[in-house]
Structures are given as structure tokens and as C-alpha cells.
Amino acid sequence: MLNAAQIEALSRLARIQLDARETAALVTQLGEILNLVERMNAVATDGVEPLAHPLEIDSRRRADEITEQDQRANLQHGAPATEAGYYLVPRVIE
Amino acid sequence: MRSVFPATLKGLAAGLARGDFTSVDLTQHYLARIAALDPRLNSFISVYPERALAAAAGADAARARGANGPLLGIPYANKDIFCAAGTRTSCASRMLDSFIAPYDATVVERLTAAGMVMSGKTNMDEFAMGSSNETSYYGPTRNPWNLDCVPGGSSGGSAAAVAARLAPAATGTDTGGSIRLPAAFCGISGIKPTYGRVSRYGMIAFASSLDQGGPMALSAEDLALMLNAMCGFDGRDSTSAPRADEDFTRELDAPLRGLRIGLPREFFDAALDPAVGSCLEQALAVLRRLGAECREISLASTAYAIPAYYILSSAECSSNLSRYDGVRFGHRCADPANLEDLYTRSRAEGFGAEVKRRILVGTYALSAGYYAAYYAKAQRLRRLIKEDFQAAFADVDLIAGPTAPSVAFRLGQKAADPVQMYLSDIYTTAVNLAGLPAASIPAGFVNELPVGLQLIGNYFSEAKVLNVAHRFQGETDWHQHTPSWIGST
Amino acid sequence: MQWEPVIGLEIHVQLATVSKIFSGASTKYGTAPNTQACAIDLGLPGVLPVVNARAIEMAILFGLAINARIASSSVFARKNYFYPDLPKGYQISQYEHPIVADGYLDLPRADGSLKRISIRRAHLEEDAGKSVHDLFPGATGVDLNRAGTPLLEVVSEPDLATALEAVQYMRAIHTLVRFIGICDGNMQEGSFRCDANVSVRPVGSEALGTRAEIKNLNSFRFIERAINYEIERQTELLENGRNVVQETRLYDPDRDETRSMRNKEDAHDYRYFPDPDLLPIRINTDEINAARARLPELPASRRIRYVSEFGLSEEDADSLSGERTVCEYFEALAQACGDPTQAANWVVGELFAAVRREGIDFSAVRVGPAALAQLLLRIRGRTISNTTAKLLFKVMWNGWDGTVDELIAGSDLQQVSDTDEISKLIAAVIADSPQQVAQYRAGKEKIFGYFVGQVMRRSGGKADPQQLNVLLKSALSVRDN
Structure with a gap:
């Protein structure tokens, strides 16, 4: 079970604003989902190597070559805010 | 409406080759059907008549110059998860409502190269997260067999469009059953290939180690034809399987004599609707008549597939969806007060409830102190599940079972209960965890709603899966039924 | 604490x-x-x-x-x-x-x-x-x-x-x-x-x-x-x-x-x-x-070897071992001239100075190790003095395209010390190089080597370097009105 404070901490980590109603609903829903998930604990998995990928093959590597040219105009076409080629966000103070 | 057009890709290719009709005729026909029928189904998010007709004219011109090919000039509907340059690619999310893809997905590139004509982009669960198509920002798609029922998800728009003959074939993606479940609910055929067969480049990621694109169509033979065009090694996808191209139609007619089919005990359990179970019994009888022998097998670890799947897919999605931050593309909230406000409000407004739930579950599963209990545990179960399948395939050539525990449920029936919704996928997620190929084909009706038979093959044995499906369809006509209200094609 | x-x-x-x-x-x-x-x-x-x-x-x-x-x-x-x-x-x-x-x-x-x-x-x-x-x-x-x-x-x-x-x-x-x-x-x-x-x-x-x-x-x-x-x-x-x-x-x-x-x-x-x-x-x-086969001998190892094998000072070993082009040059030079100490002195001395003066990367040095080795061999063979060699080095640096022996033979070691003759050559070079003269007078002093090289070349390498230096400096400082 996760309480409201934990849900809020997760929402901060995931950068998703939640209102009180959403948080309350999530306490129940995530609780049920985690109950479902807890079923995993019925199986002993000691000594089992985690499987990250269904096909256990090696990484391919690409040659060190420039294949991409400047696409800025095309790629910034639908961007929310740009100026002088930069993407703009509210001022960040470091 | 004209009714001279054959239903299948195979039939359409023959008609085009004979000159019975042109690609422009065909494209106009499907566009007209979309305009007439889709308002009741909501299976398309975007339709591109001009673009489609131009592509069709191009295909006709190519044919006039002597070009040929089994898919040349045939329209298809594209799940709105595949980027197609110049078209909105929304993933059925408000987040990407304004996103115009600046490039083509490899799948789109390949289908275009095969001469196929994209008529539009189909509805889906938001970011492919859902089993009912109800999480779409653009509203739910309805099941052509019963407009009060869901089409299944997440490729519900593609399945409904094909079932209602708004397109002869469509693309889908399958992360935990998203091709097979809607194929079953809508009475069409669909195959999720082996992980790595179809390039994921340009296919918007939900859970990268599980996502796999595949075709949805009216017959196993059509699946093979479309799979031929969709599959192939792609250097832009690190997880693309380095294998030579193959012809998936090559074994379609092979006899089934001696074929060993495994029936997992765990797939014929209490969760399975008995009416669906008896449909499957009859379907298995057909396969036996064709010479296959069925035997019971056990895939014990698959009982844990759903929890393992939800942890792994949610963990991957929580990270994959971090790029939607309102900075470079997609939805940005109005007047952000500061950077945090920009992030948290853009994401709160851009994502729907199910997507948020999964991001939060995934964030939790990866967070400090919980990784081992959730993520690593699920990865270990994933290996046990894979090993179960591998052991089974030492003794059988194919595994058969239900695609879903029931037929399509009613809209809204499970929408408020995430866990009940997730359990729609109990027979499909294990296949994604293992990365195996699996098809769903029509195998009867319960309450006038279609039942799906799931056929699971060993790695890279799509040709065998399609062979069995094709022979089954040679003996049955479930795949030829159409909902009465849609009219004939 | x-x-x-x-x-x-x-x-x-x-x-x-x-x-x-x-x-x-x-x-x-x-x-x-x-x-x-x-x-x-x-x-x-x-x-x-x-x-x-x-x-x-x-x-x-x-x-x-x-x-x-x-x-x-x-x-x-x-x-x-x-x-x-x-x-x-x-x-x-x-x-x-x-x-x-x-x-x-x-x-x-x-x-x-x-x-x-x-x-x-x-x-x-x-x-x-x-x-x-x-x-x-x-x-x-x-x-x-x-x-x-x-x-x-x-x-x-x-x-x-x-x-x-x-x-x-x-x-x-x-x-x-x-x-x-x-x-x-x-x-x-x-x-x-x-x-x-x-x-x-x-x-x-x-x-x-x-x-x-x-x-x-x-x-x-x-x-x-x-x-x-x-x-x-x-x-x-x-x-x-x-x-x-x-x-x-x-x-x-x-x-x-x-x-x-x-x-x-x-x-x-x-x-x-x-x-x-x-x-x-x-x-x-x-x-x-x-990868190991492609890995060069590393600075630390070379530094130690330069001291133990070549007998260089820690300081020279340090400054010769840090850059790949430098140590490859030095080792080629040491090998060709047969005297690592002499090679080290020249690299640390003349070459580093030239590189610093011109603000270039060491990889762009204009006298290769083989040619420089010839010069060093002539010093050791007492054919020329160290001072002469340094002057000849400047000629080589400025674009001598013959062999070292041709350079020395051209000069016959009969150094031209006739002030008039050198002055004539200087005047001719100055007349032919108005651009360089202007640059020099505008303060670009490193172009001096160019004039030395030109006069040396025209004298067939025979001009007495010291005299040339003095005469050239005064000739260049004279401004015609």
C-alpha cells in the first residue's frame, strides 16, 4: 500500500501534478495494482539471472560516420517555444 | 456502395493485377466507407484522403510502367503509433495532439516501398496502454460486432477498421497482447512476430523490451503477405534481429500431419469463460482432423506473467515517457510560472489517467529501495517464463489456447477497475515477456461476439504459426463473417 | 586536531x-x-x-x-x-x-x-x-x-x-x-x-x-x-x-x-x-x-626508459614523453643520429623553440627527423660546428629542399664574410619581398627567419650567419623615406 504522501513523492519524481481527488483515487488504485504485483513473491527466484531482453543477443555497433545533416528548421517546426534556434523554457536559476 | 471488391489482400492484388479496378478506385472505395461508417466506430484518429489518393495514383502509374507486387496499390490503416512524415502521430494522447512526425517509421517506409497506400491513422489506447481502447484522448473505438462493446486494445482502432472493412489490413503493435486481444474481440486475424522481427524505429515506445509491431488483416494468408513487407533487419534499431528476409507465405499450405500442439493447462483455467472454452474445443478438433496431435503441457510460471509484465512495462514506460516534457515537441501548459510548473502541469494535462497510473507504478518500481523487490524480481520471473516456453518447445511444435478469457466486454464495464482490465491480458503477456511470435485468429462466436484462438510459435517460426492458421481457415469460415450492419464490400 | x-x-x-x-x-x-x-x-x-x-x-x-x-x-x-x-x-x-x-x-x-x-x-x-x-x-x-x-x-x-x-x-x-x-x-x-x-x-x-x-x-x-x-x-x-x-x-x-x-x-x-x-x-x-596491438608505448613507460636507457635527465625525459608526435620524432631522431642526448637537446632546444615561436603544433614541424639526423651527424663528425648547424637548421626550417650535405657543400664552409657581397644579397632580397618587409616593420619579428633563409639560399648557404644576422637586422631597420 502506498499512502497519499508516497503518491505525492512519486508524482514529484515523475513530474506529474496531481490534485487531491486524483491522489485519493490513486491510493486505492495503486494499492490494488501492487496487491496484484505482490503475487510475484509466491515464486522463489533465488539464483535466477534477471532477463532484460527476450533475445539475448549482442549489441550491434554503427560506424563512426556523420549521417545526419542540419534539420533544425524541420525539427523545431512544432516546438512549443523557440527563439534564435534555441528551445526556450522558463528561466532556470543555477 | 460498389460491392465488386474482394475482401482480402490476396483477392485485391489479383483484381489490381487483372485490371478489374485501379488503386485509385480501391482507395476511393475505402475512403468512402470510412466517411460513411467510421462516425459510429471512431476507429480512425486522422484520415488523409488527398495523400492516399496521390499515393494510389502513384501506384497505378507504377503498375502502368510494369511494376507489380502483392501489395502494390492496396490501402492500409496505420496505427497512430507509427510516425509517418508530415502526418499527426498522436499515440491517442493529448500530449501529441499537435505532433507532426518529421520522419517515417521504418515500418511505414517499408510498406510505402511495397506500394501500400496509407489511408489514415487509427485509434488506440493512449500510448498503447490499455486493453479496451477506452483510454484514447479521441474517445473510445466501438466494436463493429456490437457497438456497445469495446474492440479490445490497444490496437482497437486497427482491429475495428479491418473488421468493418474500412481497410483490408492495418498495422498494430503488441506489448502485452495489443494486436491479439483486439483481433480476437473484433473477429479478425493478427500476429505479433518474434521480438526483433519488425523494426521499432519510428514506432513510439511504450515498453521497449516488449513492444513489437505486426499486421492485422482478414486471413492468415494476408498476414503473411503483409508481414513480408513489414519484417526485416533494420540498422536503426539496436534490438532488430540480424536475420535474412524470409517469405512467410512459403509454408502456408504445408500439411499438419504429425504436428504436435501443446495445450497449456494454465490457459484452460477457471478464468476462462466456459463458452469460450467450448469454442476452442471445437477449433482444436478441426486441427486434430487436419492431422495435428494435441497434448497437455504446463507453463507454470506464466501464472505470474501479469504482475511481472505490469512491473516491467510500467518501469520502461515511466522512463520512455519522460521525454514528453513540453520543451521540444508536444503539449505545453499555458503560461508556466517556472520550470517545475512547466513540467508538472504539461505532463498532468497531456497524459490521461491510465498513462499516469503506469508512470507512477513504474517510477515506484525503479525507485531507490524498491528496485530489487519489483523490477529485478520481475526480470527473474521473466527468465523463468521464457524457460518454461523453451522447455515446452522441446516437445511441441506449437502452443494453442485462448487469446482472451472472454469475448469483448461492454464499454465502461472495466474502465473503473484497472486490475480487472489488466486481467484481460492473462493469456497474452507471457508471450511478450518471452519474445515469442503468436497469432490470434477467429474461432467462433459467443453471444454474437467473436472468439479468438491464440497460436504461439517458437522463436522466428512465424511461417509455421501462419501455416497452422491458414490450414485452419481452409476448414472454417469464422474469419469470413462480417457484422451485418456494415454492408458488403 | x-x-x-x-x-x-x-x-x-x-x-x-x-x-x-x-x-x-x-x-x-x-x-x-x-x-x-x-x-x-x-x-x-x-x-x-x-x-x-x-x-x-x-x-x-x-x-x-x-x-x-x-x-x-x-x-x-x-x-x-x-x-x-x-x-x-x-x-x-x-x-x-x-x-x-x-x-x-x-x-x-x-x-x-x-x-x-x-x-x-x-x-x-x-x-x-x-x-x-x-x-x-x-x-x-x-x-x-x-x-x-x-x-x-x-x-x-x-x-x-x-x-x-x-x-x-x-x-x-x-x-x-x-x-x-x-x-x-x-x-x-x-x-x-x-x-x-x-x-x-x-x-x-x-x-x-x-x-x-x-x-x-x-x-x-x-x-x-x-x-x-x-x-x-x-x-x-x-x-x-x-x-x-x-x-x-x-x-x-x-x-x-x-x-x-x-x-x-x-x-x-x-x-x-x-x-x-x-x-x-x-x-x-x-x-x-x-586493441592492445594498436596501443602505443605510453608516456610513463617512455619517461622511465628515456632516463634508464638513454640517460636523459628527468626533466628532458618528462618533456619528451608526454606527446605522441614528440616522442615519436625524438625516438626516430635518436635512432638515426645514434646519440639520444644530442637528439634530446635538439628537440627540447631548437625544435621546441621553433614550434613556440611560430605558435604551431609539434606535428607541423618543418624539418623531419631523418634530415635533422644528417645535420647532427655532421656536427658529431666535426664537419660543422654546433653554431653553424643551428643556422643551417634555420635554413632547413625555412624550406631547404636539398639534402643536408648539399646545403653544407653549397656553403663549402667557406663562409662568405664579404660584407659587401652579403649586403648586396640582402638588398636584393629586401627589394623582392616588400610584403614581408612591411610585415617585419609592422612588428611581426618572427618573419626574420624568412629573410635569413632567402639570403642563405641566394648565397648558396655560404653567408656567414652571424654577419648576416647583424647586417640583415640593420638593413631591415633602415626605413626608406
Whole structure:
């Protein structure tokens, strides 16, 4: 079970604003989902190597070559805010 | 409406080759059907008549110059998860409502190269997260067999469009059953290939180690034809399987004599609707008549597939969806007060409830102190599940079972209960965890709603899966039924 | 109480690939914002990473150069956090399974003994973009050209005891990565930068104190000053019975102090997990052996050999061993002329001076080791004096295209000391070179060598160099009205 404070901490980590109603609903829903998930604990998995990928093959590597040219105009076409080629966000103070 | 057009890709290719009709005729026909029928189904998010007709004219011109090919000039509907340059690619999310893809997905590139004509982009669960198509920002798609029922998800728009003959074939993606479940609910055929067969480049990621694109169509033979065009090694996808191209139609007619089919005990359990179970019994009888022998097998670890799947897919999605931050593309909230406000409000407004739930579950599963209990545990179960399948395939050539525990449920029936919704996928997620190929084909009706038979093959044995499906369809006509209200094609 | 600092460095080595670590966009520095940020670098929906083979090769070379273990299987992981210059909301890095682990570097102490600095790991990762805070009113601009540039992060154990030692270690890594050709070492452009972990503990204590991490140090001077400031700050806190807070600090070179970076609301929880878009990198022994075969003899080994085998001074050995082009030149010269000491003197003397004077890279020296060896052999054979040889060297530097013996024969060693004749030649050269004269008179004094070369050439190498120098200087200083 996760309480409201934990849900809020997760929402901060995931950068998703939640209102009180959403948080309350999530306490129940995530609780049920985690109950479902807890079923995993019925199986002993000691000594089992985690499987990250269904096909256990090696990484391919690409040659060190420039294949991409400047696409800025095309790629910034639908961007929310740009100026002088930069993407703009509210001022960040470091 | 004209009714001279054959239903299948195979039939359409023959008609085009004979000159019975042109690609422009065909494209106009499907566009007209979309305009007439889709308002009741909501299976398309975007339709591109001009673009489609131009592509069709191009295909006709190519044919006039002597070009040929089994898919040349045939329209298809594209799940709105595949980027197609110049078209909105929304993933059925408000987040990407304004996103115009600046490039083509490899799948789109390949289908275009095969001469196929994209008529539009189909509805889906938001970011492919859902089993009912109800999480779409653009509203739910309805099941052509019963407009009060869901089409299944997440490729519900593609399945409904094909079932209602708004397109002869469509693309889908399958992360935990998203091709097979809607194929079953809508009475069409669909195959999720082996992980790595179809390039994921340009296919918007939900859970990268599980996502796999595949075709949805009216017959196993059509699946093979479309799979031929969709599959192939792609250097832009690190997880693309380095294998030579193959012809998936090559074994379609092979006899089934001696074929060993495994029936997992765990797939014929209490969760399975008995009416669906008896449909499957009859379907298995057909396969036996064709010479296959069925035997019971056990895939014990698959009982844990759903929890393992939800942890792994949610963990991957929580990270994959971090790029939607309102900075470079997609939805940005109005007047952000500061950077945090920009992030948290853009994401709160851009994502729907199910997507948020999964991001939060995934964030939790990866967070400090919980990784081992959730993520690593699920990865270990994933290996046990894979090993179960591998052991089974030492003794059988194919595994058969239900695609879903029931037929399509009613809209809204499970929408408020995430866990009940997730359990729609109990027979499909294990296949994604293992990365195996699996098809769903029509195998009867319960309450006038279609039942799906799931056929699971060993790695890279799509040709065998399609062979069995094709022979089954040679003996049955479930795949030829159409909902009465849609009219004939 | 006596306190001792404990320092560890995380050095970010930008790998000298032409394209990015996971995309085919250029890594060129200094282009217009976002013109080198392709769809993959921007993290557009649907894009996927494919790893650059050269970056892996470079990591292996580095691993071998620090006597480390090269992982037979290493894994890319995602480090999840939100920041505008991090396009995907995660950085692709390596976490549990880095490509390089357990290496070391030996630093020479003043007494000639060696101090071993252990290197815990070196892992591959992608760089982030840049945020610009002062260009737009009320807004931060984001330039993602640098996003996806390959980095090798080299993490030392906390084995460094002083700021000076930290600088020495960082210099040694700097020399090494340039020597093996995996980094251009340009610190102004950020190709080589480091974070320093600094803590302080009572002398004799085994336990480590609470550490602060100083971010983004990009000059040797700043590293030393930042670490020293930090040691003082922490010592003072502890002396006053207060605690050091574990935090990230930024060094401000203008004020010469470190200050706390705004504490992030949520403590860092990076939620590392294996990147599902990438598969493990497998490296077999064949690949490692092939890399080992390509690895040159390293500076440390050469330095020791120059002293023990060639009998050079520590100082000369040091200045000859740090750069690949220099030591290759020196060794070729020593081999060809048969006298390493003489070779060393000439490289450290004449060649370094010429390179400095012209502001060029050593790789652009204009007299090859074979030709210079001929000259040195003639000195040893007493055909010419060392002084003459230096003058002839200048002729050669300025473009003599014959052999050394032709140069000497041309001069017959019958040095022309006829003032009139030399003056005539000088006048002719001055008349023919108005542009160069103007430049010289405008203050570009290094062009003097050009006139020397021209007069020497016209005299067939016979002009008495000393006389030539004097006459030329006075001729050039005379301004015609």
C-alpha cells in the first residue's frame, strides 16, 4: 500500500501534478495494482539471472560516420517555444 | 456502395493485377466507407484522403510502367503509433495532439516501398496502454460486432477498421497482447512476430523490451503477405534481429500431419469463460482432423506473467515517457510560472489517467529501495517464463489456447477497475515477456461476439504459426463473417 | 586536531569521434544552436539509439592504458532525471556493468618513487546539451548540439591526498588520453573536465568524512584552487564542531570560492535500470588483443626508459614523453643520429623553440627527423660546428629542399664574410619581398627567419650567419623615406 504522501513523492519524481481527488483515487488504485504485483513473491527466484531482453543477443555497433545533416528548421517546426534556434523554457536559476 | 471488391489482400492484388479496378478506385472505395461508417466506430484518429489518393495514383502509374507486387496499390490503416512524415502521430494522447512526425517509421517506409497506400491513422489506447481502447484522448473505438462493446486494445482502432472493412489490413503493435486481444474481440486475424522481427524505429515506445509491431488483416494468408513487407533487419534499431528476409507465405499450405500442439493447462483455467472454452474445443478438433496431435503441457510460471509484465512495462514506460516534457515537441501548459510548473502541469494535462497510473507504478518500481523487490524480481520471473516456453518447445511444435478469457466486454464495464482490465491480458503477456511470435485468429462466436484462438510459435517460426492458421481457415469460415450492419464490400 | 583531505576525481573525457555516441550527428564544436541536434539527439517520439563502434574502441584503449579489466559484457543503463538540457528525461550511461573497471595510474613523486592511484571504473555515457541563461529575458535557452557527444567518465578511488596531487593525476590522465588519441584535451571547449569529491577526516582515521562534490572544473588552476578552498571550508566547519553537508557545490573562479548548488527538492533518485533500447556490448579477447596491438608505448613507460636507457635527465625525459608526435620524432631522431642526448637537446632546444615561436603544433614541424639526423651527424663528425648547424637548421626550417650535405657543400664552409657581397644579397632580397618587409616593420619579428633563409639560399648557404644576422637586422631597420 502506498499512502497519499508516497503518491505525492512519486508524482514529484515523475513530474506529474496531481490534485487531491486524483491522489485519493490513486491510493486505492495503486494499492490494488501492487496487491496484484505482490503475487510475484509466491515464486522463489533465488539464483535466477534477471532477463532484460527476450533475445539475448549482442549489441550491434554503427560506424563512426556523420549521417545526419542540419534539420533544425524541420525539427523545431512544432516546438512549443523557440527563439534564435534555441528551445526556450522558463528561466532556470543555477 | 460498389460491392465488386474482394475482401482480402490476396483477392485485391489479383483484381489490381487483372485490371478489374485501379488503386485509385480501391482507395476511393475505402475512403468512402470510412466517411460513411467510421462516425459510429471512431476507429480512425486522422484520415488523409488527398495523400492516399496521390499515393494510389502513384501506384497505378507504377503498375502502368510494369511494376507489380502483392501489395502494390492496396490501402492500409496505420496505427497512430507509427510516425509517418508530415502526418499527426498522436499515440491517442493529448500530449501529441499537435505532433507532426518529421520522419517515417521504418515500418511505414517499408510498406510505402511495397506500394501500400496509407489511408489514415487509427485509434488506440493512449500510448498503447490499455486493453479496451477506452483510454484514447479521441474517445473510445466501438466494436463493429456490437457497438456497445469495446474492440479490445490497444490496437482497437486497427482491429475495428479491418473488421468493418474500412481497410483490408492495418498495422498494430503488441506489448502485452495489443494486436491479439483486439483481433480476437473484433473477429479478425493478427500476429505479433518474434521480438526483433519488425523494426521499432519510428514506432513510439511504450515498453521497449516488449513492444513489437505486426499486421492485422482478414486471413492468415494476408498476414503473411503483409508481414513480408513489414519484417526485416533494420540498422536503426539496436534490438532488430540480424536475420535474412524470409517469405512467410512459403509454408502456408504445408500439411499438419504429425504436428504436435501443446495445450497449456494454465490457459484452460477457471478464468476462462466456459463458452469460450467450448469454442476452442471445437477449433482444436478441426486441427486434430487436419492431422495435428494435441497434448497437455504446463507453463507454470506464466501464472505470474501479469504482475511481472505490469512491473516491467510500467518501469520502461515511466522512463520512455519522460521525454514528453513540453520543451521540444508536444503539449505545453499555458503560461508556466517556472520550470517545475512547466513540467508538472504539461505532463498532468497531456497524459490521461491510465498513462499516469503506469508512470507512477513504474517510477515506484525503479525507485531507490524498491528496485530489487519489483523490477529485478520481475526480470527473474521473466527468465523463468521464457524457460518454461523453451522447455515446452522441446516437445511441441506449437502452443494453442485462448487469446482472451472472454469475448469483448461492454464499454465502461472495466474502465473503473484497472486490475480487472489488466486481467484481460492473462493469456497474452507471457508471450511478450518471452519474445515469442503468436497469432490470434477467429474461432467462433459467443453471444454474437467473436472468439479468438491464440497460436504461439517458437522463436522466428512465424511461417509455421501462419501455416497452422491458414490450414485452419481452409476448414472454417469464422474469419469470413462480417457484422451485418456494415454492408458488403 | 590534525585533519587530512581525501580526494577522488570523476573526469569526463570527451571522446574524439566524428559522430555522436548514439546518432550520426556531428560532434563538431561551436556551430549554431541546435543545428547538430538530430531527431535522435532531441529524443523525438519513436527514435532509437545505436552505439558508435569507435567510442567502444576508444574506451577499450583507455582501459588497456590504465591496466584495467575490460568487461566481456557491459550494459548501458538509463539515469532518469528531468532537466531542460537532457532531452529524453534520462541520460544513457553505464551503471552496474561499466566497460572498464579496476585500473590504476602511477604518479611519480618528487623523490622519484611512484604513487599508485586506483581507478575504480571508466564508463561510457552521453553528454547533455547546454542551457544558456543570459540570452533571453526571463527565459533559458536550450542548445542540444552537445547532447549525445560521447563521454568516458573516469572515476578514481579517493586516493588523492592533496590538491596538487589531484592536479598531477588529472594532468597525467590528460596526457594519456591525448597520447592514445581518444580526446583532443581541449579544456576551454569542455572536452576534458572533472568533478572533485572532497572530504576531510582526522589524521589516522580510517573512516571517510562527509564529502562534497564540486562540479564542472575545467582548468587545472581551478581544480587546485577549488579543492584547496573546499578543504579549508570543511576543516573550518569541523574545527568549529559543525558538520559537512553532503551536497553538490559549484566553484566560482571570480570569487575563488565554492558554493552550494540549489538543493533539488527531491533527493536524487535516478532510478537506474538497463536501457531496453540497447543490448549488452560484448567484447571478446580477440578484440582486446587487437586493441592492445594498436596501443602505443605510453608516456610513463617512455619517461622511465628515456632516463634508464638513454640517460636523459628527468626533466628532458618528462618533456619528451608526454606527446605522441614528440616522442615519436625524438625516438626516430635518436635512432638515426645514434646519440639520444644530442637528439634530446635538439628537440627540447631548437625544435621546441621553433614550434613556440611560430605558435604551431609539434606535428607541423618543418624539418623531419631523418634530415635533422644528417645535420647532427655532421656536427658529431666535426664537419660543422654546433653554431653553424643551428643556422643551417634555420635554413632547413625555412624550406631547404636539398639534402643536408648539399646545403653544407653549397656553403663549402667557406663562409662568405664579404660584407659587401652579403649586403648586396640582402638588398636584393629586401627589394623582392616588400610584403614581408612591411610585415617585419609592422612588428611581426618572427618573419626574420624568412629573410635569413632567402639570403642563405641566394648565397648558396655560404653567408656567414652571424654577419648576416647583424647586417640583415640593420638593413631591415633602415626605413626608406
